[in-house]
Amino acid sequence: MTQKQNHGSRRHHILQTALVACLLVVVGLSSLAGLFEPLDRQLSAWRMASVPRDASGDIVLVEIDKKSLDAVGTWPWNRSIHARLIDRLVAAEARDIFLDIDFSARSEAVGDKALATALEAAGGGVILPSFQQYHSMADNVPVVASTKPNPLFAPHAWIASASLSADEDGIVRRFPLGETQDGAYVLSVPAVLAGIAGKSAASFMIDFSIDPASITRISAIDVIEGRVNPAILHDRIVVFGASAIELKDNFIVPVHGLVSGPVVHVLAAETLLQGRHLLSPPSWPVLGVTALVVWLAFSLTRSLRRQLLSLGVTIAFLEAGALWLQVAYAVSLPTGSSIVFVLVALTARALQELDLRAWLLKRMSTEANNSRNLLEQVIRDSADMVLIIDDKGTIVRHSSRLLPLLSGLGLRPEEKLTFARLPLTWQEDVHTALGSPLPTEEHTVALREIEVPNEAGPRILEYTVTVSELDRSSRRHQARDKVRVACITARDVTERRRQAERIAYLSRHDVLTGALRASALIADLNALALHAPPPETGERERMVHAVYALNLHRFKTINATLGRSKGDALLKAVSDRLGQIDPMLSRPARLGNDSFALHTVKPIPAALARLLAERIRQEFSVPFEPDGTPYRVGASLGMTTSDHLAEGCGAQLVAEAELALDEARHAGADGLVEFDPESGVRHAEARQLESELWHALDRGQMKLLYQPQVALDSRAFVGAEALIRWQHPQHGMISPLTFIGIAEANGFIVELGAWALKQACRDAVSWPEETVVAVNVAPLQLQRRDLVADVEAALAESGLPAGRLQLEITESSFITAADDLIEKLQCLKTLGVGLALDDFGSGYSSLGYLARFPLDKIKVDQMFVRNLTESAASQAIVSSVQALSAGLGMTMLCEGIETEDQARHLLQLGCSQGQGYLFGKPQPAASLNLLARQDIGPAVRQVKRAAG
Numbered sequence: 001m002t003q004k005q006n007h008g009s010r011r012h013h014i015l016q017t018a019l020v021a022c023l024l025v026v027v028g029l030s031s032l033a034g035l036f037e038p039l040d041r042q043l044s045a046w047r048m049a050s051v052p053r054d055a056s057g058d059i060v061l062v063e064i065d066k067k068s069l070d071a072v073g074t075w076p077w078n079r080s081i082h083a084r085l086i087d088r089l090v091a092a093e094a095r096d097i098f099l100d101i102d103f104s105a106r107s108e109a110v111g112d113k114a115l116a117t118a119l120e121a122a123g124g125g126v127i128l129p130s131f132q133q134y135h136s137m138a139d140n141v142p143v144v145a146s147t148k149p150n151p152l153f154a155p156h157a158w159i160a161s162a163s164l165s166a167d168e169d170g171i172v173r174r175f176p177l178g179e180t181q182d183g184a185y186v187l188s189v190p191a192v193l194a195g196i197a198g199k200s201a202a203s204f205m206i207d208f209s210i211d212p213a214s215i216t217r218i219s220a221i222d223v224i225e226g227r228v229n230p231a232i233l234h235d236r237i238v239v240f241g242a243s244a245i246e247l248k249d250n251f252i253v254p255v256h257g258l259v260s261g262p263v264v265h266v267l268a269a270e271t272l273l274q275g276r277h278l279l280s281p282p283s284w285p286v287l288g289v290t291a292l293v294v295w296l297a298f299s300l301t302r303s304l305r306r307q308l309l310s311l312g313v314t315i316a317f318l319e320a321g322a323l324w325l326q327v328a329y330a331v332s333l334p335t336g337s338s339i340v341f342v343l344v345a346l347t348a349r350a351l352q353e354l355d356l357r358a359w360l361l362k363r364m365s366t367e368a369n370n371s372r373n374l375l376e377q378v379i380r381d382s383a384d385m386v387l388i389i390d391d392k393g394t395i396v397r398h399s400s401r402l403l404p405l406l407s408g409l410g411l412r413p414e415e416k417l418t419f420a421r422l423p424l425t426w427q428e429d430v431h432t433a434l435g436s437p438l439p440t441e442e443h444t445v446a447l448r449e450i451e452v453p454n455e456a457g458p459r460i461l462e463y464t465v466t467v468s469e470l471d472r473s474s475r476r477h478q479a480r481d482k483v484r485v486a487c488i489t490a491r492d493v494t495e496r497r498r499q500a501e502r503i504a505y506l507s508r509h510d511v512l513t514g515a516l517r518a519s520a521l522i523a524d525l526n527a528l529a530l531h532a533p534p535p536e537t538g539e540r541e542r543m544v545h546a547v548y549a550l551n552l553h554r555f556k557t558i559n560a561t562l563g564r565s566k567g568d569a570l571l572k573a574v575s576d577r578l579g580q581i582d583p584m585l586s587r588p589a590r591l592g593n594d595s596f597a598l599h600t601v602k603p604i605p606a607a608l609a610r611l612l613a614e615r616i617r618q619e620f621s622v623p624f625e626p627d628g629t630p631y632r633v634g635a636s637l638g639m640t641t642s643d644h645l646a647e648g649c650g651a652q653l654v655a656e657a658e659l660a661l662d663e664a665r666h667a668g669a670d671g672l673v674e675f676d677p678e679s680g681v682r683h684a685e686a687r688q689l690e691s692e693l694w695h696a697l698d699r700g701q702m703k704l705l706y707q708p709q710v711a712l713d714s715r716a717f718v719g720a721e722a723l724i725r726w727q728h729p730q731h732g733m734i735s736p737l738t739f740i741g742i743a744e745a746n747g748f749i750v751e752l753g754a755w756a757l758k759q760a761c762r763d764a765v766s767w768p769e770e771t772v773v774a775v776n777v778a779p780l781q782l783q784r785r786d787l788v789a790d791v792e793a794a795l796a797e798s799g800l801p802a803g804r805l806q807l808e809i810t811e812s813s814f815i816t817a818a819d820d821l822i823e824k825l826q827c828l829k830t831l832g833v834g835l836a837l838d839d840f841g842s843g844y845s846s847l848g849y850l851a852r853f854p855l856d857k858i859k860v861d862q863m864f865v866r867n868l869t870e871s872a873a874s875q876a877i878v879s880s881v882q883a884l885s886a887g888l889g890m891t892m893l894c895e896g897i898e899t900e901d902q903a904r905h906l907l908q909l910g911c912s913q914g915q916g917y918l919f920g921k922p923q924p925a926a927s928l929n930l931l932a933r934q935d936i937g938p939a940v941r942q943v944k945r946a947a948g
Helices: 003-032 036-048 066-072 079-091 109-122 190-194 222-223 263-275 284-300 303-329 334-350 358-383 424-435 494-508 518-531 555-562 563-579 608-620 650-669 677-696 736-746 748-764 777-783 786-796 819-831 849-854 870-888 900-908 926-934 937-947
Strands: 059-063 094-100 126-134 142-148 159-160 174-178 180-181 184-187 204-205 214-219 238-240 250-255 257-260 385-388 395-398 446-452 459-471 482-491 543-552 595-599 635-642 672-674 702-711 716-726 732-734 772-777 805-810 834-840 857-860 892-893 914-916
Touching: 003 284, 036 303, 036 334, 036 595, 059 066, 059 263, 066 222, 079 094, 079 222, 079 238, 094 250, 126 180, 126 190, 159 180, 159 184, 159 190, 174 263, 190 263, 190 926, 204 900, 214 222, 250 263, 257 263, 284 303, 284 334, 303 334, 424 446, 424 482, 424 819, 459 494, 518 543, 518 595, 518 650, 543 608, 543 650, 543 732, 543 900, 563 595, 563 608, 595 650, 608 635, 608 672, 608 772, 608 926, 650 672, 650 777, 650 892, 677 716, 677 736, 702 926, 716 736, 716 748, 716 926, 732 736, 736 748, 748 772, 748 786, 748 805, 772 834, 777 786, 786 805, 786 819, 819 834, 849 900, 857 870, 870 892
Parallel strands: 059 214, 059 238, 094 126, 094 238, 126 159, 635 672, 716 772, 772 805, 805 834, 834 857, 857 892, 892 914
Antiparallel strands: 126 142, 174 204, 180 184, 250 257, 385 395, 385 482, 446 459, 459 482, 543 595, 543 635, 702 716, 702 914, 716 732
16 A cells, blocks of 8 residues: 555544544534434334333223213213212222322212212222422423312322323323422322332333223223123222313323323323333433444445445444333433434535535525525515615516506506606605615615505505615625615505594494494593693683483384384484584484483583583474484483593593483483482492392391281281391391392392292291291292292202292282293192282282182282271272182282281281281291290280170
């Protein structure tokens, strides 16, 4: 070998050694930084998928699958179902039972008690989960909260950690042996199931080569209903949890993709039971050996083909060995950095064989051509208009969309576009941009707009001017060899502007009438308040701002009889006329269906504000003729005034005008009412009571008092009427006259009535037998609730016989009686519940519904009893009602009895039962029970002597 050849060989050897060393350092540092960890995970998962293995068979998965959900019908299940499952598994002598269900909260009392009993009977053989929630799915992040089984269940079960955390890519690969929760160490579920003890926070890699399809699976409903052979469960570990997709307890894992949480627990436990918790040694030894092989391959031969072959074989042997180690010894060898090292080394070696300079030049030329062609295509087909002009005023390029938009500039189709034919604004902007120094950061002129003529009408263009410097084709590379170009990028925003204007209009105006919306009127008042001068002092006439609210009379009749189109036309006519009354009034605003509002646009004398109100009313004395047909409608008017508009006062003033309008409507005719602050206070108090009424039941403020009902001949206690009282913490005892009307208006009476029914039945159970409790039923309860179901539930819960419950129904419930009401009353009669007509004679009494409905009792209103001893008419009415009730087989009870004379007269007239202060005031259930059990003998003898 010649000296020159020896020198070349040494030089080649040194270069290859340097190359391998540099690559080893770079790849080694990248490996330490964790750059190859995703690749190692993919390789490990590929090995798991290549050689699958079966589960041990020691674990049985009892699944809450779709079949179980369909069978039970609801989720979450009543905990008595879980209790039945535990009983079945214990009876089958399962070794360990893990319920992957969150039992941290209390549920229905009966179900909770059943579950606690089943856990206790299992003798500690049941494992319940506890887990921690984190800020993210990554490791080592702060814990948000710890969730543990409810103290009702925890004493009778093992507690194990079920916390699952995914890697940063959202895939679950590991499971901890345990974790610290609230200062105490808790073993994980897989560790408990596999019988591993010790306090370790380390996590282990789950072996996902274990095939989930080989796990014994049983539908939960089959176990619960006893359709499973107990031998399948005997001496097995049972994991119970949700696998149905609907319950969303799913995680992404390697190899198998999306699996349920219980399957992850089973795979982790199987990993420990089979001793398959994968170990991952450091990557440096493998990387070092690989580097040595690469160096030998590069040193022993200079043939690129042989080097490629030898290193390809190296990668194959490396992965084959890693697969063997993982399958045979549960060792996950990190080969990612070694594979990357080999590939990078081969790439570097291949580049040495190429004329890199020529290749790069060709590559750059190709990219330049591609970029040029792509730019031409983008400019030509862009939805935006693009125009490029150089520093000599020559148009270099422009998009095809530009010419149609500039058609209004008089440019003929065959004429070429020149700089002089551009809009003057563009010409000035281009001259300014090209003549100014380039900005240091942005080369773009701020976004501007221009309106250009067009054959289809003016168009609004939104555009920017961008300045760039390009290299001139010159051999010299100096500043003077730069050429400047300006690029105008424009977009047609005409439709967007029109749409924005339309949206802005609709946000302030009513679509039907063109009047302002209520929110726009309030905003205008608030804007006036910002510029309103302070109130002047002195003897000048009082200046005010006025707000008017009006409501049409007879509009609903017109709308219903003539049709909606006629009604809409009338509303628009009203709006148009209101807008033309006086320049001192604002545009009208539509508050509701047939309500409008206006306000004065500046301060005016108080007397003039009232005159304007009268002018508004007078406008309705003239018929409206929206379609040539005259329509006469009146209007109620409410107004409010303010000496000075405070900031944000708009909503308050409109509310005051509406309150005054409400009073004007109640006054009838075409009334005008000015806002009274005291009335506003009353309305505010009523609204406050209404808001508190919704919470009165939850806060235990509602009470039931009971007023005795007696037999008039013997004064024997026969029953009592339940009366609702509101014990308010600030206002004391609130009369039903105050809150019952509010409850009926807002619908709360339905919930309140259902509560009273249940409470009255519970209280009446302790009364003497054969006594009756009477409970009032509101009309809304009959319309909106299943009253029959409520009664059945109240009787079943309290144990009160149906014959001791009487429902008192007011006459208003029968005015618009439907067939379903008769059906409900018949069902109640079938149950054995008594029905009474309450306050007979106080409303629109009709003899028709006395015979039509299955009533047991008539309660005569107290207004006929109050002057019974002096009024022959009242005596005649009571006598007639008694004869009527006797003929219909009903009992008659008279209310409001306060004196012995009234009681004696009623007894002589044939009335059998009475109620009133003479026999007792409304009182708590306990007091009434004592009263009912007192000796009534002397009282009976006294009454009989008096009646003698």
